[in-house]
Amino acid sequence: MTADLKTGQSVRAAARSKALTRQTSGLAPNYLQANLIVLPSRYADDFRKLCWRNPVPCPLLAESVRPGAFDALKSHVRVEGHDDQPALDIVNDIDLRNDAPKYRIYKEGQLVGADFNPKETETADIVNEWTDDHVGFLIGCSYSFEGALEKAGLPPRHVTKGRNVPMYRTNIPLAPSGVFTGSTWVVSMRPYRTEDVEKVRDITRPFVTTHGEPVAWGWEAVEKLGIKDISAPEWGDGPFADGEGRKEWDNEGLVPVFWGCGVTPQEAVMRVKIPGTVMAHAPGHMIVLDVKDQEVFPGAA
Template sequence: MAIFSITKAGADRGTKITTGADVRVAARINNFNSPTSGLAPTFLQANLVVLPSRYASDFRLLCARNPVPCPLIAESTSTGCWNSVTSTIPGLNGGAILSDCDLRRDVPRYMVYKDSTPIKKGCLDIVDEWTDDHVAFLIGCSFSFESALTAAGLPPRHTTLNRNVPIYRTSIPLCPAGAFTGSTYVVSMRSYKASEVERVREITRAYTATHGEPIAWGWDAVKRLGIEDIDAPTWGESPLTQDERPLGDVEGEEHDVPVFWGCGVTPMEAVARSSLEGVVMTHDPGCMLLLDCRDSDIVPAACVA
């Protein structure tokens, strides 16, 4: 089996990794812990949420009621199963989405909650925490449309600067479902020129399995979403301008405006704000599960250019 040397350096990430399976092997064998944005271009990435089985039906309902921030793409084939998934994407079976996997070890970094309280962050596997009663859910990730943006000459800045995407907690309420109440949308942000926003919306619109088009954009959107400081994301790294200054330095200017998408950290936030009993596991924000299917598998070819 190939051994990969993964660091945050773009050269290593670009030359050593080419497929989703490569990333999973590297995480499983080498325990690399870098964010996954830009790895294995065109291969889909997914957020991971692992719950006790008694919460599974409520979580499915949460996703159904909030499809933009929580687009469900697959789940464990059966309770306790960590090596195969059942697809919710029409035309794709579970094996096409993910094969030769170990959901306990194939994510670069995990988080562990007990009774809705975080008890571990950045751990390299969840083998000890996984039980025969757990069910894993895969939620679409906006990293999956970044290849299309890059191909169109609109690469997200965090990918070109080797940074993690900025992610913000908002004040927009999430539609509740069963045990999951009182939570809000979480959004990821990529900045663009105001003149580029319509093209960005057009490119990402078809990616409904990975959050689709932006939910808000422009400097006025920061206040509407309840974000207090654009330079202080809740997760990820602070955003930079084209000349690598804090984005807030150019507030109000049209050559660099924030654009916000629904984010798969939303269900993690729902877990943290709910009174769930037992052990819940998720990916660490920015460190995704790489899949075997590609963006062209979920979007018509004419829309991927």
């Protein structure tokens, strides 16, 4: 089935019909992918400002046009370098309640299902939880530049192995906004050979509204970012597959390369434990849009 999922519309349709349940990395190459977080409306202004103040880990793409609107979005995406132009129409026929393959639900700051079975924390839709008071926000996702890396002959390792990208909590503080204080960046990691890091930086740099170039790389970056155990990410799959370990990576000349991650604003919301019901995509299960990277990033590879 995944061979047919070559456009944002086809991925959303498959998710909406419950035919798609896997993570979306590698699907619909060259289409932008987005993280989702849904909040009670009284926190919308603070959250929007959080994104404006932290544009690398929290690039705001779009939001509900009004509280309760799950099928109409206000876009914030403009052609890179043309901020004076109108925002792009990034998606048609959207249903934020159904169009991610999997979701998570939080009540009073607690992940629903975690106390009973940590493996039962994801759901196929959020229709029954959505109210007229909820506001959905779409945040840029680093999956959006993976097609450019693959085109350049540098496919991310997790994609080639059919895994979810590993994501880690760091010690880099977020600039606070209103109730959202005391949180830190989340980063995603893709390993590359040392000699390829500069090329990887050049390829991903133009993707400014989907996190841009790496923020750190090399084994020394693990300690610098405050990551306690690279083999045990807080989200996604562990980086070592098929019996690998650091020894095998060293033999291949691989080093970890870290990007800002759209789980960051979700983590910021969870850290505050705001009252009410909050909803988000399950890590790795994005909403895929209708706009292509070349339309937004003219300088992209």
